[in-house]
Amino acid sequence: MAVRQLPLEQPFKGAAERERALEQVRRTAARCRACPLWEIGTQTVFGVGPATARLVLIGEAPGYQEDQQGMPFVGPAGKLLDEALAEAGLSRPGVYITNIVKHRPWVPGGAHGKNRPPRQSEITACRPWLAQELAIVRPRIIGCLGALAAREILGKGFRLTEQRGQWFEAEAAPHVLATIHPSYVLIQPHESHDRLRAHLFSDLRRIAERYRQVAAEEAASGVLSAEC
Numbered sequence: 210m211a212v213r214q215l216p217l218e219q220p221f222k223g224a225a226e227r228e229r230a231l232e233q234v235r236r237t238a239a240r241c242r243a244c245p246l247w248e249i250g251t252q253t254v255f256g257v258g259p260a261t262a263r264l265v266l267i268g269e270a271p272g273y274q275e276d277q278q279g280m281p282f283v284g285p286a287g288k289l290l291d292e293a294l295a296e297a298g299l300s301r302p303g304v305y306i307t308n309i310v311k312h313r314p315w316v317p318g319g320a321h322g323k324n325r326p327p328r329q330s331e332i333t334a335c336r337p338w339l340a341q342e343l344a345i346v347r348p349r350i351i352g353c354l355g356a357l358a359a360r361e362i363l364g365k366g367f368r369l370t371e372q373r374g375q376w377f378e379a380e381a382a383p384h385v386l387a388t389i390h391p392s393y394v395l396i397q398p399h400e401s402h403d404r405l406r407a408h409l410f411s412d413l414r415r416i417a418e419r420y421r422q423v424a425a426e427e428a429a430s431g432v433l434s435a436e437c
Protein backbone atom coordinates (compact mmCIF):
# COMPACT_ATOMS: atom_id res chain seq x y z
CA MET A 210 0.00 0.00 0.00
CA ALA A 211 1.41 3.38 -0.97
CA VAL A 212 1.62 6.13 1.62
CA ARG A 213 -0.83 8.96 1.11
CA GLN A 214 -1.54 12.25 2.79
CA LEU A 215 -3.93 11.52 5.64
CA PRO A 216 -7.18 13.45 5.45
CA LEU A 217 -7.35 16.17 8.07
CA GLU A 218 -10.29 16.47 10.43
CA GLN A 219 -9.63 20.20 10.65
CA PRO A 220 -7.33 21.97 8.20
CA PHE A 221 -4.41 23.88 9.77
CA LYS A 222 -4.91 27.61 9.78
CA GLY A 223 -1.30 28.73 9.33
CA ALA A 224 2.42 27.96 9.38
CA ALA A 225 2.77 28.22 13.18
CA GLU A 226 -0.02 25.72 13.73
CA ARG A 227 1.58 23.29 11.30
CA GLU A 228 4.99 23.67 12.99
CA ARG A 229 3.37 22.92 16.35
CA ALA A 230 1.60 19.87 14.95
CA LEU A 231 4.85 18.56 13.47
CA GLU A 232 6.69 19.10 16.75
CA GLN A 233 3.98 17.16 18.57
CA VAL A 234 4.37 14.21 16.16
CA ARG A 235 8.18 14.45 16.47
CA ARG A 236 7.94 14.20 20.27
CA THR A 237 5.59 11.23 20.09
CA ALA A 238 7.80 9.45 17.54
CA ALA A 239 10.78 9.87 19.87
CA ARG A 240 9.11 7.32 22.18
CA CYS A 241 8.10 4.89 19.41
CA ARG A 242 8.56 1.17 20.11
CA ALA A 243 6.52 -0.13 17.17
CA CYS A 244 9.33 -2.28 15.74
CA PRO A 245 12.53 -3.74 17.20
CA LEU A 246 14.81 -1.09 15.65
CA TRP A 247 14.43 1.23 18.64
CA GLU A 248 16.39 -1.28 20.73
CA ILE A 249 19.51 -1.00 18.56
CA GLY A 250 19.22 2.68 17.66
CA THR A 251 20.50 5.68 19.57
CA GLN A 252 17.41 7.75 18.88
CA THR A 253 14.49 8.32 16.53
CA VAL A 254 15.70 10.31 13.51
CA PHE A 255 12.65 12.33 12.55
CA GLY A 256 12.35 14.57 9.50
CA VAL A 257 13.69 18.12 9.47
CA GLY A 258 12.61 21.22 7.60
CA PRO A 259 9.72 23.65 7.40
CA ALA A 260 6.19 22.38 7.99
CA THR A 261 5.17 24.46 4.98
CA ALA A 262 7.79 23.06 2.58
CA ARG A 263 6.65 22.62 -1.00
CA LEU A 264 9.24 19.91 -1.51
CA VAL A 265 9.76 16.80 0.62
CA LEU A 266 12.72 14.50 0.01
CA ILE A 267 12.30 10.98 1.36
CA GLY A 268 15.19 8.59 1.89
CA GLU A 269 15.42 5.10 3.29
CA ALA A 270 16.71 5.05 6.87
CA PRO A 271 19.33 6.73 9.05
CA GLY A 272 22.95 5.62 8.89
CA TYR A 273 25.59 5.83 11.60
CA GLN A 274 26.08 9.61 11.54
CA GLU A 275 22.35 10.24 11.42
CA ASP A 276 21.78 7.86 14.33
CA GLN A 277 24.43 9.67 16.37
CA GLN A 278 23.29 13.21 15.55
CA GLY A 279 19.53 12.60 15.37
CA MET A 280 19.25 14.31 11.95
CA PRO A 281 18.59 12.82 8.50
CA PHE A 282 21.23 13.04 5.76
CA VAL A 283 24.15 14.42 7.77
CA GLY A 284 26.71 11.72 6.84
CA PRO A 285 28.54 11.18 3.53
CA ALA A 286 25.27 10.58 1.63
CA GLY A 287 23.93 13.84 3.07
CA LYS A 288 27.00 15.71 1.83
CA LEU A 289 26.44 14.38 -1.69
CA LEU A 290 22.76 15.32 -1.46
CA ASP A 291 23.75 18.84 -0.34
CA GLU A 292 26.01 19.14 -3.39
CA ALA A 293 23.22 18.02 -5.72
CA LEU A 294 20.72 20.41 -4.09
CA ALA A 295 23.14 23.33 -4.31
CA GLU A 296 23.95 22.57 -7.92
CA ALA A 297 20.21 22.48 -8.70
CA GLY A 298 19.72 25.85 -6.97
CA LEU A 299 17.68 24.45 -4.08
CA SER A 300 18.37 25.54 -0.51
CA ARG A 301 18.37 22.64 1.95
CA PRO A 302 16.74 24.65 4.80
CA GLY A 303 13.68 25.19 2.59
CA VAL A 304 13.21 21.46 1.96
CA TYR A 305 11.63 18.97 4.36
CA ILE A 306 13.90 15.90 4.49
CA THR A 307 12.93 12.61 6.06
CA ASN A 308 13.18 8.81 5.77
CA ILE A 309 10.66 6.01 5.49
CA VAL A 310 12.20 4.37 8.60
CA LYS A 311 13.21 6.51 11.57
CA HIS A 312 15.64 4.26 13.44
CA ARG A 313 18.90 2.94 12.00
CA PRO A 314 18.78 -0.67 10.73
CA TRP A 315 22.21 -2.19 11.18
CA VAL A 316 24.14 -5.37 11.92
CA PRO A 317 27.36 -5.78 13.91
CA GLY A 318 30.59 -5.30 11.96
CA GLY A 319 33.36 -2.75 11.56
CA ALA A 320 33.87 0.17 13.92
CA HIS A 321 30.26 1.43 13.84
CA GLY A 322 28.21 -1.53 12.63
CA LYS A 323 27.06 -2.00 9.04
CA ASN A 324 23.90 -0.43 7.67
CA ARG A 325 21.35 -2.86 6.26
CA PRO A 326 18.17 -2.17 4.30
CA PRO A 327 15.05 -1.91 6.44
CA ARG A 328 12.81 -4.99 6.45
CA GLN A 329 9.28 -4.75 5.10
CA SER A 330 7.90 -5.24 8.63
CA GLU A 331 9.96 -2.25 9.82
CA ILE A 332 8.83 -0.10 6.89
CA THR A 333 5.21 -1.00 7.60
CA ALA A 334 5.55 -0.29 11.32
CA CYS A 335 7.11 3.12 10.62
CA ARG A 336 4.61 4.14 7.92
CA PRO A 337 2.27 6.09 10.24
CA TRP A 338 5.06 8.57 11.06
CA LEU A 339 5.71 9.34 7.40
CA ALA A 340 1.97 9.56 6.74
CA GLN A 341 1.62 12.11 9.54
CA GLU A 342 4.58 14.16 8.30
CA LEU A 343 3.01 14.29 4.84
CA ALA A 344 -0.41 15.11 6.27
CA ILE A 345 1.01 18.17 8.01
CA VAL A 346 3.52 19.38 5.41
CA ARG A 347 1.22 18.56 2.48
CA PRO A 348 4.01 18.87 -0.10
CA ARG A 349 3.33 19.70 -3.73
CA ILE A 350 6.46 17.82 -4.79
CA ILE A 351 8.09 14.67 -3.41
CA GLY A 352 11.54 13.45 -4.39
CA CYS A 353 12.05 9.79 -3.49
CA LEU A 354 15.67 8.83 -2.87
CA GLY A 355 16.04 5.15 -3.67
CA ALA A 356 13.73 2.31 -4.64
CA LEU A 357 12.33 1.62 -1.15
CA ALA A 358 11.15 5.20 -0.69
CA ALA A 359 9.76 5.23 -4.22
CA ARG A 360 7.73 2.08 -3.59
CA GLU A 361 6.32 3.57 -0.40
CA ILE A 362 5.01 6.57 -2.30
CA LEU A 363 4.30 5.16 -5.76
CA GLY A 364 3.37 1.57 -4.97
CA LYS A 365 5.03 -1.83 -5.04
CA GLY A 366 5.11 -2.02 -8.83
CA PHE A 367 7.55 0.88 -9.15
CA ARG A 368 10.86 -0.03 -10.83
CA LEU A 369 13.65 2.47 -10.22
CA THR A 370 15.86 1.24 -13.06
CA GLU A 371 13.08 1.83 -15.60
CA GLN A 372 11.12 4.72 -14.07
CA ARG A 373 13.79 6.88 -12.43
CA GLY A 374 13.59 10.56 -13.35
CA GLN A 375 9.95 10.46 -14.54
CA TRP A 376 7.09 12.45 -13.03
CA PHE A 377 4.14 10.70 -11.40
CA GLU A 378 1.01 11.81 -9.61
CA ALA A 379 0.42 10.03 -6.29
CA GLU A 380 -1.90 10.16 -3.31
CA ALA A 381 0.98 11.64 -1.30
CA ALA A 382 1.61 14.59 -3.65
CA PRO A 383 0.67 15.75 -7.14
CA HIS A 384 4.28 15.71 -8.41
CA VAL A 385 6.52 12.76 -7.50
CA LEU A 386 9.89 11.86 -8.98
CA ALA A 387 12.19 9.08 -7.82
CA THR A 388 15.94 9.04 -8.15
CA ILE A 389 18.96 7.10 -6.95
CA HIS A 390 19.78 7.17 -3.25
CA PRO A 391 23.01 9.16 -2.71
CA SER A 392 24.49 6.35 -0.59
CA TYR A 393 24.06 3.97 -3.55
CA VAL A 394 26.11 6.34 -5.69
CA LEU A 395 28.84 6.37 -3.04
CA ILE A 396 29.28 2.59 -3.02
CA GLN A 397 29.59 2.26 -6.80
CA PRO A 398 32.82 1.12 -8.41
CA HIS A 399 34.66 3.72 -10.46
CA GLU A 400 33.09 2.55 -13.79
CA SER A 401 29.50 3.30 -12.72
CA HIS A 402 30.02 5.99 -10.07
CA ASP A 403 30.17 8.98 -12.42
CA ARG A 404 27.17 7.83 -14.48
CA LEU A 405 24.92 7.32 -11.43
CA ARG A 406 26.11 10.56 -9.84
CA ALA A 407 25.14 12.37 -13.04
CA HIS A 408 21.67 10.76 -12.90
CA LEU A 409 21.20 11.91 -9.30
CA PHE A 410 22.26 15.45 -10.12
CA SER A 411 20.13 15.69 -13.27
CA ASP A 412 17.08 14.37 -11.39
CA LEU A 413 17.58 17.00 -8.67
CA ARG A 414 17.72 19.62 -11.41
CA ARG A 415 14.39 18.33 -12.76
CA ILE A 416 12.92 18.59 -9.26
CA ALA A 417 14.23 22.16 -8.92
CA GLU A 418 12.70 23.08 -12.27
CA ARG A 419 9.29 21.69 -11.23
CA TYR A 420 9.70 23.45 -7.87
CA ARG A 421 10.08 26.80 -9.58
CA GLN A 422 7.02 26.17 -11.77
CA VAL A 423 4.91 25.24 -8.73
CA ALA A 424 6.22 28.25 -6.78
CA ALA A 425 5.27 30.55 -9.64
CA GLU A 426 1.76 29.06 -9.75
CA GLU A 427 1.42 29.47 -5.98
CA ALA A 428 2.65 33.04 -6.09
CA ALA A 429 0.01 33.79 -8.67
CA SER A 430 -2.70 32.28 -6.45
CA GLY A 431 -1.36 33.63 -3.10
CA VAL A 432 -0.62 30.25 -1.42
CA LEU A 433 1.70 30.20 1.64
CA SER A 434 4.79 27.94 1.41
CA ALA A 435 8.37 27.92 2.65
CA GLU A 436 10.81 29.57 0.25
CA CYS A 437 13.57 27.35 -1.02
Ligand code: SF4
Pocket residue numbers: 238241242243244245246247253310311312331334335336338
Ligand atom coordinates in the same frame (compact mmCIF):
# COMPACT_ATOMS: atom_id res chain seq x y z
S1 SF4 B 1 11.89 2.43 13.17
FE1 SF4 B 1 9.94 3.54 13.16
S2 SF4 B 1 8.41 2.02 13.81
FE2 SF4 B 1 10.44 1.21 14.36
S3 SF4 B 1 10.71 1.90 16.49
FE3 SF4 B 1 11.67 3.43 15.15
S4 SF4 B 1 10.13 5.01 14.83
FE4 SF4 B 1 9.07 3.17 15.62
